[in-house]
Amino acid sequence: MVKTTVPRDEYMMQGHVACQGCGATIAMRYVLKALGDNTIMTIPACCWAVIPGVWPQHSLKVPLLxxxxxxxxAALSGIEAALKAKGQDDEINVLxxxxxxxxxxxxxxxxxxxxExxxxxxxxxxxxxxxxxxxxxxxxxTPFGAWTTTTPVGKKKEWKTEFKKSVAEIMVAHRIPYVATASIAFPEDLYAKVQKAKSIKGPKFIQIFSSCPTGWKHSPDITVEVARKAVLSHMFPLYEVENGVYKISQKPKPIPVKEYLKLQGRFRYLDEEAIEKIQEHVDREWELLLKKEEFTQSL
Ligand SMILES: Cc1ncc(C[n+]2csc(CCOP(=O)(O)OP(=O)(O)O)c2C)c(N)n1
Structure with missing residues (x-):
């Protein structure tokens, strides 16, 4: 795990309208600390399209599309094309x-x-x-077993029955120079990964685990604890893939996934059989990740 000093500079200001305990605000704060204000950002429809508030009472210090x-x-490619036309593509970070x-x-x-x-x-x-x-x-x-409003858990226990899609692995398959996973519970690691991405030319992708008290049904004061337990249980491993070579950022001796699941109301309906199924899936994925690291580092 990288140890680094995170600067005190802030590019995300007070007055935003996120829910109490929003993990995605922590993600934004550290991403911008690493990129700095020489950045143009694009945001689609999502919570973060609302969170900054309305200009001029806006809580972000970077230009936004x-x-x-x-x-x-597509918007990222458009911004890059515009910067190239102005001869500024080497000077400005595009996020x-x-x-x-x-x-x-x-x-x-x-x-x-x-x-591509x-x-x-x-x-x-x-x-x-x-x-x-x-x-x-x-x-x-959304992970297997989660309650959501479109996977409502009634008498028939219709929680989500599919496992989480791995977008990071999909991006590795695009053979881009840098792919990483990060977590709001490990801000120094997150900061270092964004800094590394900043130093690399080409497409970069970082998936940041961002707990959501409103949707996951946990108290806002345990947002970071929930995210930390996702990493410690191997539910959400932290790793980097640089030019196809895997490096796992930390290899904690795992706590049972149950320790992570029980903090959240969205998993409260799960029976022992479902929890066992999640544990087996997580163990298998971790083994696979270790093998990928070993294999790609040996090439
Ligand atoms: C084409 C289209 N379909 C649906 C919507 C409605 N919509 C806006 S935000 C959103 C959810 C965004 O979810 P996610 O990307 O996971 O971000 P989050 O809200 O969790 O931050 C949806 C469905 C839309 N804006 N455009």
Whole structure:
């Protein structure tokens, strides 16, 4: 795990309208600390399209281009093209900041296009594991077993029955120079990863685990604890893939996934069988990740 000093400079100011305990605000704060104000950002429809508030009482210190839900990747390529036309493409950071619905589902095609075109930009997916802004609908990034308003748990226990889609692995398959996962519970690691992405030319992708008290049904004061336990249980491993070579950022001796699940109301209906199924899935994915690291580092 990288140890680094995070600067005191702030590019996300007071007065935003996020829910109490919003993990996605922590994600934004540290991403901007690493990129600085020489940045142009694009945000699609998502919580973060609302959070900054209305200009001039705006809580972000960087220029912002709001776009439609599905086009963050295309908007990044457009901003890059405009900067190239002005001869400023080497000077200014280009950032896309989108939710998991806008990335794993509806925006996946635009993201793929941006990666394949080689756009010099950083795409951040803040992962709160559902479509939160419109009322907690399930996304491709919602984990197995979660309650959402479109996977309501009644007598028939109809929680989400599909496992979380791995967008980071989809981006590795695009063979872009830098892919990473990060967490709001490990801000120094997050900061260092964004700084590294900033230093690399080409498309970069970082998926940031961002707990959501409103949608996950936990108290706002344990946002960071929930995110930390996701990493410690191997539910959300932290790793980087630089030019196809995997490096796991930390290898904690795992706590049982139950320790993570029990903090959140969205998992309160799960029976022992479902929890066991999640544990097996998490263990298998971790083994796979270790193998990927070993194999790609040996090449
Ligand atoms: C084409 C289209 N379909 C649906 C919507 C409505 N909509 C706006 S934000 C949103 C949810 C966004 O979810 P996500 O990307 O996960 O971000 P979050 O709200 O969780 O921050 C939806 C469905 C839209 N704006 N455009």
């Amino acid at each position: 709001y776009t439609a839900f599905e086009v963050t990747g 896309g900041f989108a939710g998991d619905g806008g990335t794993a589902d509806i925006g996946l095609q635009a993201l793929s296009g941006m990666a 075109r080689g756009t010099n930009a950083l795409y951040v997916m803040y992962d709160n594991e559902a479509y939160m802004n419109t009322g907690i609908q399930r996304s491709g990034s």
